[in-house]
Amino acid sequence: MTSFKAFWVISCIAYQAFYAKVNGAKSHVPALYVFGDSGLDAGNNNNLKTLAKANVAPYGIDFNNTSTGRYTNGKTFADLIAIKLGLPFSPPYLGVSESRRYLVTAGVNYASGACGILNDTKYGECLSLDKQIEYFTSTVTQDLPKHFESDFNVILGSNEYRGSRIPSRVPSEEFKTFSDNVGLIYLITTGAEFTWSNNRMGPTLTEKRPDRAICNEEWISNWHHHPDYIRVIEESWRARVYGCPMFILASKLRRLKIVLKVWNVCVLGNVHQKVKDAMNEVHTIQNCINELGQDNDYLDQDVLAQKNLLIALNMEEDIWKEKARVNWHINSDRNTSFFHRVTKIRQVSKSMNLLKVGEEVITD
Structure with a gap:
């Protein structure tokens, strides 16, 4: 049941992002992760012992006349979403060597043909939904950068929500459970309390905080390799800059970049x-x-x-x-x-x- 919920949530996020882009809304989607069966498989079954493969003609005749493993003559629905979001096509997980997976940061495709949601509903060797989620967890914990900021389209609790309706607890609890299981740490941020609003007036106004910065323990430890590193950042950031908030932020970041470059050469050397x-x-x-x-x-x-x-x-x-x-x-x-x-x-x-x-x- 948990696997089905995860599949449903991810599918809803993909649909929401797709229609937001079509309707001209601003998209904050940094990556597209695909789960499913033959309707979305981009070539994972090419690397499995199974007869359920689509790497032969006439598959792909409208995809540069190349049989990539997609069960279609052209693009899959996941490919169309990637195009609308301005993202590259999510490569098949099994098609990327382990030494190069950390380079893929815009999404991965875990879908596998001839597989159902249940582990027993399959034909030959394939990636069950449980296996796809296992690979996704491995991607998050081992392959992705150790720190990133994004709009995760979900809040952690009622403290990140303001509106007339009570927010749903299930997505918040599932997201918190996932982040706890993979050892993610939420970084403290400053600025506006809520980062998203439906821009309505009166009782229909809804505000949320889906944007967050997260990292793991390894990333935090890397910041403390040199005892002087934090001091350099604090001194640079304390310098006063006058103007609007965005101008202040951009100016401080530019100055910090110059300071760190000089510090790197002087302290760490070439x-x-x-x-x-x-x-x-x-x-x-x-x-x-x-x-x-x-x-x-x-x-x-x-x-x-x-x-x-x-x-x-x-x-x-x-x-x-x-x-x-x-x-x-x-x-x-x-x-x-x-x-x-x-x-x-x-x-x-x-x-x-x-x-x-x-x-x-x-x-x-």
């Missing part, structure tokens, strides 16, 4: 230069070992240099990951620099130059 220095140190020590022979001091120095190099490479990899998150949907497959960088990092960090077995050292 990460790319640190990688080069660490690699040069490793090469220097290994050249000494090759020319002067094995020595315990040199071997200890080599271990320490390798650790320093790995730390610098991990810092650089984090930078490339963040850049890839921002640029992926803009540059699409042209954004290959990150993947080339990861390949080089793995070649360096996982390479083996010698083996030590007791007192015996084996080299190339």
